[in-house]
Amino acid sequence: MTKNILLVGVGGQGIILTSKILSTALINDGYDVKMSEVHGMAQRGGSVTTQVRYGEKVYSPIIGKGEADILISFEKMEAMRWIEYLKPEGKLVVNDYAIGSAPILAGTAKYPKNIIEELKEKVDTLVLNAHEVALELGNVKVQNIVMLGALVKEMNLSNIDWENAIKNLVKPKFVEINIKAFNKGLKLR
Amino acid sequence: MKKLLTGNEAVARGAYEAGVHVAAAYPGTPSTEILENIAKYKEIYSEWTPNEKVAVEVAVGASMAGARSLSAMKHVGMNVAADPMFTYAYLGVNGGCVIVTADDPGMHSSQNEQDNRYYARHAKMPLIEPSDSQEAKDFTMEAYEISEKYDVPVLFRLTTRVCHSKSLVELGERKNVEIKPYSRNIPKFVATPARARVHHIELEEKLKKLEEYANNTFLNKEEWNTEEIGIITSGISYQYAKEVFGDKASYLKLGFTYPLPKKMIKEFSSKVKKLYVIEENEPFLETEIKAMGINVIGKEKIPITLELNPDIIREALLGEKSKIVEQNKEKVVSRPPTLCSGCPHRGLFYELGKKKDVVITGDIGCYTLGSAEPLNAMDSVVCMGAGVSAAHGFIKAFEQAGTKKKVFGVVGDSTFFHSGITGLIDIVYNKSNATIIILDNRITAMTGHQENPGTGYTLMGEKAEIIDIEAICKAVGIKHIRTINPNNLKEVKDSINEAMELTEPSVIITKWPCALKKFTEIDMQQFELKPQKYYVDSDKCKKCKMCLNIGCPSISFDEKIGSIIDQDTCVGCSVCAQVCPFDAIKKVGE
Ligand code: SF4
Ligand code: SF4
Numbered sequence: 058m059t060k061n062i063l064l065v066g067v068g069g070q071g072i073i074l075t076s077k078i079l080s081t082a083l084i085n086d087g088y089d090v091k092m093s094e095v096h097g098m099a100q101r102g103g104s105v106t107t108q109v110r111y112g113e114k115v116y117s118p119i120i121g122k123g124e125a126d127i128l129i130s131f132e133k134m135e136a137m138r139w140i141e142y143l144k145p146e147g148k149l150v151v152n153d154y155a156i157g158s159a160p161i162l163a164g165t166a167k168y169p170k171n172i173i174e175e176l177k178e179k180v181d182t183l184v185l186n187a188h189e190v191a192l193e194l195g196n197v198k199v200q201n202i203v204m205l206g207a208l209v210k211e212m213n214l215s216n217i218d219w220e221n222a223i224k225n226l227v228k229p230k231f232v233e234i235n236i237k238a239f240n241k242g243l244k245l246r
Numbered sequence: 247m248k249k250l251l252t253g254n255e256a257v258a259r260g261a262y263e264a265g266v267h268v269a270a271a272y273p274g275t276p277s278t279e280i281l282e283n284i285a286k287y288k289e290i291y292s293e294w295t296p297n298e299k300v301a302v303e304v305a306v307g308a309s310m311a312g313a314r315s316l317s318a319m320k321h322v323g324m325n326v327a328a329d330p331m332f333t334y335a336y337l338g339v340n341g342g343c344v345i346v347t348a349d350d351p352g353m354h355s356s357q358n359e360q361d362n363r364y365y366a367r368h369a370k371m372p373l374i375e376p377s378d379s380q381e382a383k384d385f386t387m388e389a390y391e392i393s394e395k396y397d398v399p400v401l402f403r404l405t406t407r408v409c410h411s412k413s414l415v416e417l418g419e420r421k422n423v424e425i426k427p428y429s430r431n432i433p434k435f436v437a438t439p440a441r442a443r444v445h446h447i448e449l450e451e452k453l454k455k456l457e458e459y460a461n462n463t464f465l466n467k468e469e470w471n472t473e474e475i476g477i478i479t480s481g482i483s484y485q486y487a488k489e490v491f492g493d494k495a496s497y498l499k500l501g502f503t504y505p506l507p508k509k510m511i512k513e514f515s516s517k518v519k520k521l522y523v524i525e526e527n528e529p530f531l532e533t534e535i536k537a538m539g540i541n542v543i544g545k546e547k548i549p550i551t552l553e554l555n556p557d558i559i560r561e562a563l564l565g566e567k568s569k570i571v572e573q574n575k576e577k578v579v580s581r582p583p584t585l586c587s588g589c590p591h592r593g594l595f596y597e598l599g600k601k602k603d604v605v606i607t608g609d610i611g612c613y614t615l616g617s618a619e620p621l622n623a624m625d626s627v628v629c630m631g632a633g634v635s636a637a638h639g640f641i642k643a644f645e646q647a648g649t650k651k652k653v654f655g656v657v658g659d660s661t662f663f664h665s666g667i668t669g670l671i672d673i674v675y676n677k678s679n680a681t682i683i684i685l686d687n688r689i690t691a692m693t694g695h696q697e698n699p700g701t702g703y704t705l706m707g708e709k710a711e712i713i714d715i716e717a718i719c720k721a722v723g724i725k726h727i728r729t730i731n732p733n734n735l736k737e738v739k740d741s742i743n744e745a746m747e748l749t750e751p752s753v754i755i756t757k758w759p760c761a762l763k764k765f766t767e768i769d770m771q772q773f774e775l776k777p778q779k780y781y782v783d784s785d786k787c788k789k790c791k792m793c794l795n796i797g798c799p800s801i802s803f804d805e806k807i808g809s810i811i812d813q814d815t816c817v818g819c820s821v822c823a824q825v826c827p828f829d830a831i832k833k834v835g836e
Contacts, residue, residue: 118411121557123568158581
């Protein structure tokens with residue numbers, strides 16, 4: 058059975074790196090994997106998404122609406138934007154963290170309230186505050202790896218060699234803090 | 247060894263393994279990473295060219311000289327490159343020549359979604375369409391065999407989802423291909439009308455042979471499961487079709503789609519009860535199959551616009567719709583891309599946007615975002631180079647109509663080299679008083695920071711001559727040239743006001759490195775690039791919201807506190823401080 062994971066957030070949150078680590082570890086464990094990312098304008102503060110599909114044999118690199126087994130959102134408004142891609146019986150992993158978009162920063166729109174509460178009513182939801190955890194570790198940038206830890210736990214894949222994948226893809230001087238962040242994420246449940 | 251590669255990385259690998267010697271491209275999403283990855287192989291000479299036409303011409307020259315060559319571009323780039331391509335198809339190759347087009351169905355970052363498979367038919371070039379990374383590599387290698395065996399350049403077509411999705415690829419060794427000997431062959435390589443008439447006849451013969459090849463190549467294959475449903479498909483659409491139908495259909499999977507393998511298609515279609523053609527965007531296969539008198543279901547069910555996906559196919563052909571969790575639209579505010587914090591284009595567009603009675607013709611690049619809220623400083627965007635030439639067109643029409651409006655054209659540094667220069671020549675030669683603003687941020691930023699003739703470095707990382715934009719403008723006959731720092735609003739304003747009064751053409755060069763750029767030695771010498779931050783003194787902030795008009799993503803507003811600058815992302819360009827009427831924005835530490 059092919060599993061579908063949709064990672065969403067805002068440009069600059071390290072989503073592409075996260076999905077690379079995810080894919081690499083899954084491959085090393087023997088899965089067929091396809092990963093798809095959207096480039097371009099997204100890098101300039103837009104909404105960003107990557108998709109990882111894994112299983113015995115994977116065809117399409119992309120998933121459609123109502124097909125993600127897990128939706129992992131690095132920013133809470135993005136969770137609402139992409140919720141239609143989650144299977145109704147799927148799982149939402151959401152970072153309780155807000156990043157205003159251009160209209161919000163300009164004061165022409167307000168950042169919506171109670172997003173997480175509303176999503177919780179609709180689907181099975183795991184809320185975490187990866188930003189806080191990353192701050193405690195001393196580098197906000199590892200928020201993404203905290204999220205990855207939580208995701209791996211959720212996927213029941215903690216037995217895969219994640220540290221190795223992190224080592225291979227993260228700059229040497231950041232390996233240690235990233236592994237710490239990963240382990241923190243694992244234990245957030 | 248197996249490795250997870252994107253389609254672009256796989257094409258690069260394929261070129262390496264096929265023994266390619268020379269590669270040239272102009273960056274453009276989704277094709278950019280092909281050359282970036284080729285550049286990692288020291289065995290291949292690779293370069294960024296000023297535009298796609300030059301890239302193809304470099305590949306043509308190298309191929310004539312006996313080398314295996316490659317040229318890559320995004321779909322709209324092929325429009326620029328079409329001229330040499332069509333004729334090279336007539337002439338045929340010496341060393342194998344492959345031209346890659348990366349199309350963008352769904353327009354993730356493009357101004358249209360043209361289906362470049364039609365270029366194959368139009369230019370009479372064999373067409374190859376891989377459907378994943380492994381095929382991207384294998385088919386690239388086969389493309390060189392075809393090119394040399396049939397004496398014709400090959401068109402290699404990718405789409406965004408093939409370019410930018412990763413899947414496993416089995417790596418091989420580089421084949422050592424000698425550069426073929428070159429000897430002058432005027433009848434072959436000089437396209438005069440008399441010879442071209444012969445070439446055309448020869449090319450038609452080659453196409454017949456290529457159709458035979460199409461019927462026998464491993465690039466095209468049947469996959470048999472059932473006789474109930476047959477699907478003819480190519481490229482990424484194959485993966486989508488497999489996802490939906492699995493083994494409930496039989497497939498004719500086409501990797502070589504021009505000339506079409508007609509015999510194969512006839513045989514396949516005669517063996518199935520129901521026949522679908524599943525392809526993204528245009529009915530390229532369908533039209534030709536229907537013209538063969540074969541009954542197929544295609545575009546009447548499968549949309550012609552935007553990107554295809556398994557969902558769309560499932561709903562269109564099987565009437566099945568997946569259940570979804572509904573989004574609450576009220577809780578999703580749009581998140582449009584914006585000019586980055588500290589982007590050097592901000593100051594220019596802020597001042598330009600305030601001018602009444604002007605027309606601003608724009609261009610393709612980060613600066614296209616100057617057309618968005620809150621700057622709103624652009625009237626048109628068509629293609630690379632049109633920022634310059636369209637300005638001239640506006641002026642000529644206004645002259646005839648008696649309209650008194652100043653026209654500004656904006657163009658980036660890389661785009662200026664790409665196709666801005668010719669437009670500028672037109673402006674001087676045909677006399678209009680356009681003011682062209684060259685936004686020189688010292689890099690090709692939009693596609694992810696590639697070097698260009700102005701930056702002082704080549705794709706392969708060597709130091710290069712810096713082509714001096716100011717000197718070029720002077721050389722084509724512009725007399726009023728001002729180079730300014732766009733982060734200094736007074737300079738920006740003065741230069742715009744000065745240009746408003748001129749009755750002859752002029753150029754303003756805004757010169758400051760892109761905020762996301764990795765600064766080079768040269769940048770460090772030329773600009774004062776001290777890291778600094780700005781903050782808002784909330785006691786002095788009168789909540790006038792003036793600073794919000796510049797649209798810097800680091801600035802937000804709180805009804806109680808006033809404006810706030812995010813210290814993590816501010817790069818200290820000082821534009822906001824110059825806009826604040828109450829001196830509430832200050833440099834940290836001052
Ligand atoms: S990448 Fe550079 S040029 Fe482009 S918007 Fe950002 S700062 Fe401006
Ligand atoms: S100085 Fe002002 S305009 Fe420049 S990056 Fe910082 S907040 Fe933005």
